[in-house]
Amino acid sequence: MIDRNRRSLVLAVGSAITTSTVGLPAWAVPDGRKLGYAIVGLGGYGLGVIIPQFKNCQHSKLVALISGDPAKARRVAAEYGVPQHGIYDYKNFDSIKDNPDIDIVYVCLPVSMHAEYTIRAAKAGKHVMCEKPMAVSSAECEAMIAACKRAGKKLMIGYRCHFEAHNLEARRLARAGHIGKLRYFRSEHGFTMGNPDSWRLKKAMSGGGSMMDIGIYALNAARYMTAEEPISVYAKETTDRNDPRFREVEDMIEFQLEFPSGVIASCMSMYSANQNHILLMGDKGRIDLEPGTRYDGNKLWVGQDRGNQITPPPGPGQTQWAAQLDHLSLCVINNREPIVPGEEGLRDIRIIEAVYRSAREQKRIVLT
Amino acid sequence: MIDRNRRSLVLAVGSAITTSTVGLPAWAVPDGRKLGYAIVGLGGYGLGVIIPQFKNCQHSKLVALISGDPAKARRVAAEYGVPQHGIYDYKNFDSIKDNPDIDIVYVCLPVSMHAEYTIRAAKAGKHVMCEKPMAVSSAECEAMIAACKRAGKKLMIGYRCHFEAHNLEARRLARAGHIGKLRYFRSEHGFTMGNPDSWRLKKAMSGGGSMMDIGIYALNAARYMTAEEPISVYAKETTDRNDPRFREVEDMIEFQLEFPSGVIASCMSMYSANQNHILLMGDKGRIDLEPGTRYDGNKLWVGQDRGNQITPPPGPGQTQWAAQLDHLSLCVINNREPIVPGEEGLRDIRIIEAVYRSAREQKRIVLT
Numbered sequence: 001m002i003d004r005n006r007r008s009l010v011l012a013v014g015s016a017i018t019t020s021t022v023g024l025p026a027w028a029v030p031d032g033r034k035l036g037y038a039i040v041g042l043g044g045y046g047l048g049v050i051i052p053q054f055k056n057c058q059h060s061k062l063v064a065l066i067s068g069d070p071a072k073a074r075r076v077a078a079e080y081g082v083p084q085h086g087i088y089d090y091k092n093f094d095s096i097k098d099n100p101d102i103d104i105v106y107v108c109l110p111v112s113m114h115a116e117y118t119i120r121a122a123k124a125g126k127h128v129m130c131e132k133p134m135a136v137s138s139a140e141c142e143a144m145i146a147a148c149k150r151a152g153k154k155l156m157i158g159y160r161c162h163f164e165a166h167n168l169e170a171r172r173l174a175r176a177g178h179i180g181k182l183r184y185f186r187s188e189h190g191f192t193m194g195n196p197d198s199w200r201l202k203k204a205m206s207g208g209g210s211m212m213d214i215g216i217y218a219l220n221a222a223r224y225m226t227a228e229e230p231i232s233v234y235a236k237e238t239t240d241r242n243d244p245r246f247r248e249v250e251d252m253i254e255f256q257l258e259f260p261s262g263v264i265a266s267c268m269s270m271y272s273a274n275q276n277h278i279l280l281m282g283d284k285g286r287i288d289l290e291p292g293t294r295y296d297g298n299k300l301w302v303g304q305d306r307g308n309q310i311t312p313p314p315g316p317g318q319t320q321w322a323a324q325l326d327h328l329s330l331c332v333i334n335n336r337e338p339i340v341p342g343e344e345g346l347r348d349i350r351i352i353e354a355v356y357r358s359a360r361e362q363k364r365i366v367l368t
Numbered sequence: 369m370i371d372r373n374r375r376s377l378v379l380a381v382g383s384a385i386t387t388s389t390v391g392l393p394a395w396a397v398p399d400g401r402k403l404g405y406a407i408v409g410l411g412g413y414g415l416g417v418i419i420p421q422f423k424n425c426q427h428s429k430l431v432a433l434i435s436g437d438p439a440k441a442r443r444v445a446a447e448y449g450v451p452q453h454g455i456y457d458y459k460n461f462d463s464i465k466d467n468p469d470i471d472i473v474y475v476c477l478p479v480s481m482h483a484e485y486t487i488r489a490a491k492a493g494k495h496v497m498c499e500k501p502m503a504v505s506s507a508e509c510e511a512m513i514a515a516c517k518r519a520g521k522k523l524m525i526g527y528r529c530h531f532e533a534h535n536l537e538a539r540r541l542a543r544a545g546h547i548g549k550l551r552y553f554r555s556e557h558g559f560t561m562g563n564p565d566s567w568r569l570k571k572a573m574s575g576g577g578s579m580m581d582i583g584i585y586a587l588n589a590a591r592y593m594t595a596e597e598p599i600s601v602y603a604k605e606t607t608d609r610n611d612p613r614f615r616e617v618e619d620m621i622e623f624q625l626e627f628p629s630g631v632i633a634s635c636m637s638m639y640s641a642n643q644n645h646i647l648l649m650g651d652k653g654r655i656d657l658e659p660g661t662r663y664d665g666n667k668l669w670v671g672q673d674r675g676n677q678i679t680p681p682p683g684p685g686q687t688q689w690a691a692q693l694d695h696l697s698l699c700v701i702n703n704r705e706p707i708v709p710g711e712e713g714l715r716d717i718r719i720i721e722a723v724y725r726s727a728r729e730q731k732r733i734v735l736t
Contacts, residue, residue, distance in 0.1 A: 183606075183620060183641045188554070192651065234602050234732075238551075238630040252551060254632045256622055262606040264622045266554075266634050273551045273649045274672060281641045283560060290673075304642060305658075364602075364730050 035103040035329040036063035038086070038096060038126070040117050042072055045131065046108030049295070049321065051080055056322035059329035063101040066093055093117070097124035104129055104328055106158075110205040111212060115140035122151040129328050131158045133216050134345030136207030138353055141346035148342060156328045156338035157345035159220060163323035166298040169312030170280065170287050171225055173302055180284025182263050185226055187218035187278045189293070190252075190270025196245045209239070209249030211352055215269020217293045219355075220348055221278050222257055222265035230257035230265070232366050233351060237359035245271065255355045403471040403697040404431035406454070406464060406494070408485050410440055413499065414476030417663070417689065419448060424690035427697035431469040434461055461485070465492035472497055472696060474526075478573040479580060483508035490519040497696050499526045501584050502713030504575030506721055509714035516710060524696045524706035525713035527588060531691035534666040537680030538648065538655050539593055541670055548652025550631050553594055555586035555646045557661070558620075558638025564613045577607070577617030579720055583637020585661045587723075588716055589646050590625055590633035598625035598633070600734045601719060605727040613639065623723045663688075 037060055039046045054062045064086035067073040073087045088096060096102050105121035106129040107114050115135045121128045128148060134157050135141045148155035161167045174182060191214060199205040200213050223229065235255035239246045251272050257265040268275070278292035288301040300310045317323025331338045354365040405428055407414045422430045432454035435441040441455045456464060464470050473489035474497040475482050483503045489496045496516060502525050503509045516523035529535045542550060559582060567573040568581050591597060603623035607614045619640050625633040636643070646660035656669040668678045685691025699706045722733040 183638065184556075184622075184636060184643075186554075186556070186636075188552075188649075190649075234604070234624070236602070236624055236626060236632055238626075238632055240630065252630075252632065254552070254624055254634050256602070256604055256624060256634075258604060258606075262608065262620075264604055264606055264620065264636075266622050266624075266636065268552060268554075268632075268634065270551065270649070272651050273654070275552075275649055275654070281556075281558075281638070281643055283640045286641070286643070362732050 033333060034059055034061040035332055036061055036101045037129075037325065038064035038066060038088070038099075038102045038105045039108060040066040040093070040105055040121075041108035041113075042067045042069065042076055043108060046106070047076060050106060050108060050325075051076065053319060053321040053325060054080070056318040057325050057329075058317075058322075059333065060104075060322075060325040064088060064096065064099060066090065066096075094120055094124055096121070096126060102126055103332060104154075106325075107131060110199045111207045112136050112205045115144050118144045118155065119147040122147045122153050122155070125151065125153070127154040127156075127328065127332050129156050129158055129325070130342075130345070132220075132345060132348070133207065133212045133352070134342065134349055138346060138350045141342065141349050145342040145346065154328060154331055154338060155342035156331070157340050157342060158324060159340040159344065160320045160324050161217065161221065161293050162224065162340050163316055163327065164293070164298065164320040165312040165315035166289055166292070166300045167221070167224070168315060169310065170278070170289055170300055171227075173287055173310075174225060174280050174282070175227065178285065178302060179280060179282030179287055182226060182261070182280060182282050184281040185222050185263060185265040185279070186267070186281075187221050187265070187292070188268040188270070188275040189214045189218045189277075190268065190273050190275045192274055193245055193271040201245055201247075201249055203248040206249060208352070208356065209246065210251060210269045210271040211253050211355060214271070215253060215255075215267065216348055216352065218267035218269060218278075219255075219257075219351060221293065222267060223347070225278065225280055226259055226261075226263050226265065228259040228261060228263065229347070230259055230351060230367055232258045232364055233354045233358050234364045235355040235358040236362075250359075253355060253359060255358070257351075401701060402427055402429040403700055404429055404469040405497075405693065406432035406434060406456070406467075406470045406473045407476060408434040408461070408473055408489075409476040409478075409481075410435045410437070410444055411476060414474070415444060418474060418476060418693075419444065421687060421689040421693060422448070424686040425694050425697075426685075426690075427701065428472075428690075428693040432456060432464065432467060434458065434464075462488055462492055464489070464494060470494055471700060474693075475499060478567045479575045480504050480573045483512050486512045486523065487515040490515045490521045490523075493519065493521070495522040495524075495696065495700050497524050497526060497693070498710075498713070500588075500713060500716070501575065501580045501720070502710065502717055506714060506718045509710065509717050513710040513714065522696060522699055522706060523710035524699070525708050525710060526692060527708040527712065528688045528692050529585065529589065529661050530592065530708050531684055531695065532661070532666065532688040533680040533683035534657055534660070534668045535589070535592070536683060537678065538646070538657055538668055539595075541655055541678075542593060542648050542650070543595065546653070546670060547648060547650030547655055550594060550629070550648060550650050552649040553590050553631060553633040553647070554635070554649075555589050555633070555660070556636040556638070556643040557582045557586045557645075558636065558641050558643045560642055561613055561639040569613055569615075569617055571616040574617060576720070576724065577614065578619060578637045578639040579621050579723060582639070583621060583623075583635065584716055584720065586635035586637060586646075587623075587625075587719060589661065590635060591715070593646065593648055594627055594629075594631050594633065596627040596629060596631065597715070598627055598719060598735055600626045600732055601722045601726050602732045603723040603726040604730075618727075621723060621727060623726070625719075
């Protein structure tokens with residue numbers, strides 16, 4: 001228990017974002033309370049990935065469901081022990097304010113609904129975990145941050161990789177100088193999008209194509225692993241608009257980020273090929289993750305090539321999702337800022353907007 | 369013997385450049401003659417790499433040396449059986465015209481001397497193999513091509529990877545559809561430049577930094593593997609000008625190429641980190657070479673990941689260099705154009721000039 005909390009502390013200290021907000025003993029020694037989560041959206045991620053994770057949590061429990069499908073909601077509630085009064089739909093969502101079991105609302109909806117349900121949850125007096133990408137525009141992100149601030153509630157974005165053991169160890173090794181001075185970062189993230197009817201391919205619901213969905217992993221890893229913020233971006237899009245999948249959103253975007261230290265990041269986002277790779281090149285060696293951000297099976301090598309595979313120490317939770325869920329619970333309990341707050345989601349969305357603009361205008365965009 | 373020549377034929381047919389110039393039976397059935405090479409420059413590459421390769425050749429032999437160091441020239445001549453009358457210096461170089469043993473001059477000099485010695489060799493009535501990068505400018509490349517044309521002599525550039533078994537097999541697999549439709553190409557080429565006194569770091573001798581020396585492998589592989597010519601380039605340079613190695617030339621350049629088919633190539637050139645990697649991503653899988661362009665030890669994988677390592681069939685010669693040397697000899701014997709003629713070197717130099725311009729002007733350059 002103490003070890004696990006120490007790792008949370010290490011994790012938070014390791015983050016450039018929140019170093020200054022960490023350090024109180026209260027953070028390292030939480031009480032045994034479990035905070036109650038309401039899951040909004042019983043789609044593939046909310047139902048298939050998040051809900052089964054509460055059994056792995058120490059400080060989080062499932063207490064409510066919000067779904068437009070009453071039969072499905074009843075079935076899931078029965079399976080996971082959610083009481084009848086914890087079942088909501090999108091019409092009576094705001095009445096969650098009267099349910100004291102709910103501390104945190106986890107928004108697992110299509111991207112276009114993130115802002116609305118984050119803001120409604122904050123207005124109902126609940127803390128919010130919102131899935132990434134945070135919203136379809138930076139203006140929406142700003143409104144979400146403002147709403148949570150106004151309500152005095154925490155807002156965290158679901159960057160699970162910040163809680164994933166291989167990613168944490170890669171970042172620790174890089175910052176501890178194991179590959180010398182970092183020179184170059186690369187990440188490719190892509191998969192073959194099969195279903196042409198997916199909401200992810202409807203721009204009004206997704207806000208964009210592969211970049212919003214999977215390319216954001218490459219972008220966030222570039223910022224996370226370098227611990228720097230990019231100063232410019234150049235991007236090139238290639239999309240076959242005759243492919244029925246890509247009538248509304250982009251397929252491939254290659255984007256290049258410049259960082260203040262001189263590190264260059266070269267990133268690829270794709271919906272037409274499978275790739276999941278993170279590489280950090282230093283002047284003394286390299287850190288290689290492949291796959292790097294999968295749900296499981298991630299692999300890590302450190303050295304000159306792939307001769308030296310590393311088994312990282314256990315992450316801060318039993319799984320990356322359990323750690324992520326418990327992190328926000330602990331932030332609420334101890335009144336700390338999450339290591340991936342709304343501002344982190346906003347940063348990515350601002351850069352994604354610049355990526356799209358660069359691809360459209362075919363020129364380098366300076367980030368301000 | 370016939371098998372080996374068949375492979376030469378396959379190689380040439382596989383090349384987008386020379387398909388139309390191949391096919392005569394004479395090409396496939398050369399006589400047993402060995403053409404005589406003169407090596408200009410007894411530096412690391414000429415002396416350390418090329419000269420020891422003639423023992424592996426079927427159609428090429430070493431007959432002359434050109435060096436500014438008479439003692440070194442005598443020693444090397446004795447070791448490799450070059451007769452006394454085959455030893456030249458830079459002053460009496462032009463008298464090679466009177467030596468009928470010399471068919472081909474191989475220019476292994478610093479880049480700034482390539483044009484002069486290629487042109488002088490052509491004027492002396494000799495065919496020319498010139499090391500890559502072809503010259504310090506496209507204007508010089510054009511002059512070299514014109515001089516050889518005027519003299520009625522062959523000009524080939526030392527792109528050894530076009531004769532290397534793993535590279536040949538990777539290209540064959542890509543073109544045969546083993547990874548579906550090609551979507552994305554990536555290559556990183558770099559090494560840690562140790563010696564701050566190397567001629568490669570003097571701009572007047574090298575024409576540029578890592579891009580000219582090692583980045584050209586990434587560029588040429590992008591064109592070779594895709595079998596397309598890029599339509600635009602964007603590049604970003606990062607060089608620490610306080611590093612004594614990089615007072616005159618660049619360290620890192622990341623460059624992105626767009627191809628007509630929509631394939632994007634993302635390439636990195638570095639003098640401050642070790643990396644040697646080629647990746648082709650198709651919509652059905654990938655081809656991975658790491659290392660990809662080393663003298664030996666190259667490795668090739670084809671599939672979804674690195675589960676399926678391929679041992680390629682033998683290349684067209686006993687080594688990549690023997691195949692390269694014999695290719696030009698056979699081209700001379702059979703009066704065919706080399707698969708990597710001067711025009712191939714010129715194409716790379718034109719793109720490198722656009723890479724430098726893009727990095728300088730921080731904008732996308734359309735290639736014409």
